[in-house]
Amino acid sequence: MEGDAELQDLYREVLLDYFRSTTRKGKVEPADVRAHGINPVCGDEIEITVQREGGKFAKLRYAGHGCVISQASAAMMGEALEGRTETEVRALIKAFKSMMLENAPVSELPSDLEALSALEGVRRFPLRVKCATLAWNTILQGLDAAPAEEA
Amino acid sequence: MTLDARRLREDFPILARLVRGKPLAYLDNAATSQKPKSVIDALSSFYSTNNANVHRGVHTLSEESTNMAEAVRAKLAAFVGAPKPETLVFTRNATESLNLIAHAWGRKFLKKGDLVLSTEMEHHSNIVPWQLLAAERGVRVKYVPVLADGTLDLDACRALLAEGPKLFTFTAISNAIGTVNPVLELIRMGKAAGATVSVDVCQWAPHRPMDLRTWGADFASFSAHKMLGPTGVGVLWGREELLEAMDPFLGGGDMISRVTLERSTWNALPYKFEAGTPNYADQVAFGPALDYLSAAGLDAIREHEDRLAAKAKALLEERGVTVLGPSEPSKRSGVVSFNVPGLHPHDVGTIFDLEGVAVRVGHHCCQPLMHKLQCGGTARASFYLYNDDSDVEALRRALQRTLDFFKIGAKAGAR
Numbered sequence A: 001m002e003g004d005a006e007l008q009d010l011y012r013e014v015l016l017d018y019f020r021s022t023t024r025k026g027k028v029e030p031a032d033v034r035a036h037g038i039n040p041v042c043g044d045e046i047e048i049t050v051q052r053e054g055g056k057f058a059k060l061r062y063a064g065h066g067c068v069i070s071q072a073s074a075a076m077m078g079e080a081l082e083g084r085t086e087t088e089v090r091a092l093i094k095a096f097k098s099m100m101l102e103n104a105p106v107s108e109l110p111s112d113l114e115a116l117s118a119l120e121g122v123r124r125f126p127l128r129v130k131c132a133t134l135a136w137n138t139i140l141q142g143l144d145a146a147p148a149e150e151a
Numbered sequence B: 001m002t003l004d005a006r007r008l009r010e011d012f013p014i015l016a017r018l019v020r021g022k023p024l025a026y027l028d029n030a031a032t033s034q035k036p037k038s039v040i041d042a043l044s045s046f047y048s049t050n051n052a053n054v055h056r057g058v059h060t061l062s063e064e065s066t067n068m069a070e071a072v073r074a075k076l077a078a079f080v081g082a083p084k085p086e087t088l089v090f091t092r093n094a095t096e097s098l099n100l101i102a103h104a105w106g107r108k109f110l111k112k113g114d115l116v117l118s119t120e121m122e123h124h125s126n127i128v129p130w131q132l133l134a135a136e137r138g139v140r141v142k143y144v145p146v147l148a149d150g151t152l153d154l155d156a157c158r159a160l161l162a163e164g165p166k167l168f169t170f171t172a173i174s175n176a177i178g179t180v181n182p183v184l185e186l187i188r189m190g191k192a193a194g195a196t197v198s199v200d201v202c203q204w205a206p207h208r209p210m211d212l213r214t215w216g217a218d219f220a221s222f223s224a225h226k227m228l229g230p231t232g233v234g235v236l237w238g239r240e241e242l243l244e245a246m247d248p249f250l251g252g253g254d255m256i257s258r259v260t261l262e263r264s265t266w267n268a269l270p271y272k273f274e275a276g277t278p279n280y281a282d283q284v285a286f287g288p289a290l291d292y293l294s295a296a297g298l299d300a301i302r303e304h305e306d307r308l309a310a311k312a313k314a315l316l317e318e319r320g321v322t323v324l325g326p327s328e329p330s331k332r333s334g335v336v337s338f339n340v341p342g343l344h345p346h347d348v349g350t351i352f353d354l355e356g357v358a359v360r361v362g363h364h365c366c367q368p369l370m371h372k373l374q375c376g377g378t379a380r381a382s383f384y385l386y387n388d389d390s391d392v393e394a395l396r397r398a399l400q401r402t403l404d405f406f407k408i409g410a411k412a413g414a415r
Helices: A005-010 A013-020 A068-081 A086-101 A111-124 A126-145 B005-009 B037-049 B060-080 B094-109 B128-137 B154-161 B183-192 B240-245 B280-296 B298-318 B345-354 B367-372 B389-405
Strands: A033-039 A044-053 A056-065 B088-091 B115-119 B140-144 B167-171 B196-200 B219-223 B234-238 B256-259 B264-266 B335-339 B360-362 B378-382
Touching: A005 A111, A005 B345, A013 A068, A013 A111, A033 A126, A044 A068, A044 A126, A056 A068, A068 A086, A068 A111, A068 A126, A068 B345, A086 A111, A086 A126, A111 A126, A126 B345, B037 B280, B060 B088, B060 B280, B088 B094, B094 B128, B094 B167, B094 B196, B094 B219, B094 B234, B094 B240, B115 B128, B115 B154, B128 B140, B140 B154, B154 B183, B167 B183, B183 B196, B234 B240, B280 B298, B298 B335, B298 B389, B345 B360, B345 B378, B345 B389
Parallel strands: B115 B140, B115 B167, B167 B196, B196 B219
Antiparallel strands: A033 A044, A044 A056, B088 B234, B219 B234, B256 B264, B335 B378, B360 B378
16 A cells, blocks of 8 residues: 555554564562553553572563553564573663664664664654554663562 | 545645655644644733733733733634633633533532443543542532544443432543544533533544533533633533532632731633633634634535545555444544454554644543453544545555555465
């Protein structure tokens, strides 16, 4: 269909794939980190649960409902954060948020976050940026509230 | 009388603009209406020629602006059938009107254990003030349930009214899904049960004639900006004896009769509830909005909207889209709230915007209702007098683009 360049830039194919993916949907119990986030604009809710193992994020799952952007972003976040230490996780969250909120060039994303460049197009839809950052802000709150893992 | 929407459109400058390169199809009237040139000009002209603070000076400008603002109160009284202009209190918005009831009436007349009856269909502004009062005063709040078709459960309503609520507060028309409630019946039921009855007429006053004198309610809340008027002007109508019996809402200038350092006495209605410099310029500009609605005719407006909304509902349903609310046309307003299966309203709203179609997406400040109807939110198209078939056609185009882009209707996972 003609004239869909803008849409295809926002909803890149890879986002739609992540949106439909069920790999990380659901919850892990018992959870070492648990966080609940709400996007007050649309009322979307997300619950993120994480199991740690050997000082790293072993499993991350997200539950709730949301738009293509928020769900795809949560799925990509899960993929990017599993296998990381908390220090690495915090650095990746920071890098992602500066891409979305401060317009940091996509080329500055750590190579581990390369897939997330698919969310670049969202920056041109300011009202949708909150959808993309919901999962990331939620996990950050969860980390701040959860006791750090014993060394 | 029928409406010539094509001609009316010329009176609304904003409708000529492009959005993302497409002609604007403004279908977010339940959130706020657009303004005719007469309203925009009235505001500008007032500031250019008449502006002075009201009820204060003896100079010419003060007298002019006072008279102009009060003339609109009188015009509004005729428009909504209020027995006296001074029973209409100007607030900032309908939310403030409802909060005024909670503070000035609720705090004086409700005590611990008293029951306030609201409904599951309400806007947050008719839920939260009562919850605040519950926390502060220990009043109890119950809600009339909503049925699956988006109407109120009237049997449950009767049972709840039998519990003897002190206040029954409900919306005349759902802003989120467009259900038209049996307002007069609900008022009768509430009064028969001995309750004070408050009606949120935000979605009624812009679209349907009303006569507060004969309705029999005690309070009615609405706002100018949804009825072609400026923002910043809300209205609370109250029965005179109730307003007289209530304590003031805010204290300060304009609302007093006499102030000493020990105590004060209150000004007469409606000023007792209008503390501080009021938004008189916008009140003045509300006048031409009422004139515009009167000239078009509320019956003609409603008929026009009903036709467009029914057409929109049909084309959505033909394409497998779920339309919320009752199926009976007589129970529906010009609001068409819908969900595309498998798609989030936000994604729908973004694609609609690219087609120049302005719809509201989300929970519409009605999270309890959305929860009851088991959806996180909806996309909502809402019609008004200046909408026409071209807007329905734009809605159809936007929907088709959405369905095509996300391959809805094609096999899931076929990508």
